[in-house]
Amino acid sequence: MTKKAFALRLDPAVHAAVERLAASELRSANAQIEMLLREALARRGIEVPVAKPPKRGRPKKGE
Structure with missing residues (x-):
């Protein structure tokens, strides 16, 4: 899962x-x-799917 970085200006x-x-x-x-x-x-009726987290650990043999 990659996330997009961007600048966000907020009121303090x-x-x-x-x-x-x-x-x-x-x-x-x-x-x-x-x-x-x-x-x-x-x-507002807009459903955004949650991205799957990346697999962790070593890959199994044969992958």
């Missing part, structure tokens, strides 16, 4: 609120913003 008060919310839910601010965007899209 909004950023501080996101950081507080993220800390209370044990997430990074980036993960919190992504979750909030997914929730907002879902409320």
Whole structure:
């Protein structure tokens, strides 16, 4: 899974609120913003599939 990086300009008060919310839910601010965007899209009827995480560890023999 690759993620697209881009600059996001936020009002400092909004950023501080996101950081507080993220800390209370044990997430990074980036993960919190992504979750909030997914929730907002879902409320508008736009479902975004969650990407599968990359496989971890060594590949099995024969793969």
